[in-house]
Amino acid sequence: MIRGKFITLEGGEGVGKTTNLTFIKDYLAHHNIPVVVTREPGGTALAEKIRLLLLDPHSETISEQAELLLVFAARSQHIKHVIEPALSQGKWVLCDRFTDATYAYQGGGRNMRISTIEHLENLVQGSLRPDLTLLLDAPVEVGMRRAKKRGAFDRFEAETISFFEHVRRAYLLQAELNPQRIKLIRANQPLTDVQREIIDAMRFLVRNQC
Ligand code: T5A
Secondary structure (H helix, E strand, O other): OOOOOEEEEEEOOOOOHHHHHHHHHHHHHHOOOOEEEEEOOOOOHHHHHHHHHHHOOOOOOOOHHHHHHHHHHHHHHHHHHHHHHHHHOOOEEEEEOOHHHHHHHHHHHOOOOHHHHHHHHHHHHOOOOOOEEEEEEOOHHHHHHHHHOOOOOOOOOOOOHHHHHHHHHHHHHHHHHOOOOEEEEEOOOOHHHHHHHHHHHHHHHHHHHO
């Protein structure tokens, strides 16, 4: 059995990850590629409970360290019960956020040590890394304006503009450090143009599969 491919979607708040997830799923289905769509934090019953804890705007103050460990606890469950089984059955996995979000939010936003994140990444993931990451990038104000339309903010969305500028910068740094894996998509354009860039970024991986 040929192992499936692992694709992740990343970017700041409201840049259009969820919107484009369905588009990518349909594109893969069109090429007869079986795909599991999932998200982080979340993807299993326990990991979804951890997600609720992390996003709850009314929770007690969560320390930066507790936040980081909760993110990786959810990820550990997700990898063991969803991601690895699907990949080893030859399915592709399309995931709304993964560890680049930890580098961006906990590393960039919360200023946690990158070496600590790397250590947890190696511990929890072993050699598992995405085959392709689509990084949707747009100015912070654009994403926040779009996210605002959806209503009440969660615990992260209630952060300051400066926090999100740090998140964006950390994402762009990840792209610079991993140019083979991370493809930058300009999300501040009409949806059809965003989706054209997504297809361009995915073509190579899909062509090799067909
Ligand atoms: N987190 C997560 C961490 O801190 N560390 C971690 O390791 C991980 C994995 C998860 C939160 O957890 C944090 C980061 C996050 O704060 P989430 O729900 O995954 O939360 O993330 P959000 O960014 O909150 O997801 P959103 O649903 O807000 O944003 P999306 O999915 O990027 O945006 P989407 O698709 O919902 O679009 C927003 C609006 O914009 C419109 C859409 O129609 C929608 O109304 N839109 C466009 N409008 C015009 N032009 C375009 N091109 C558009 N694209 C979308």
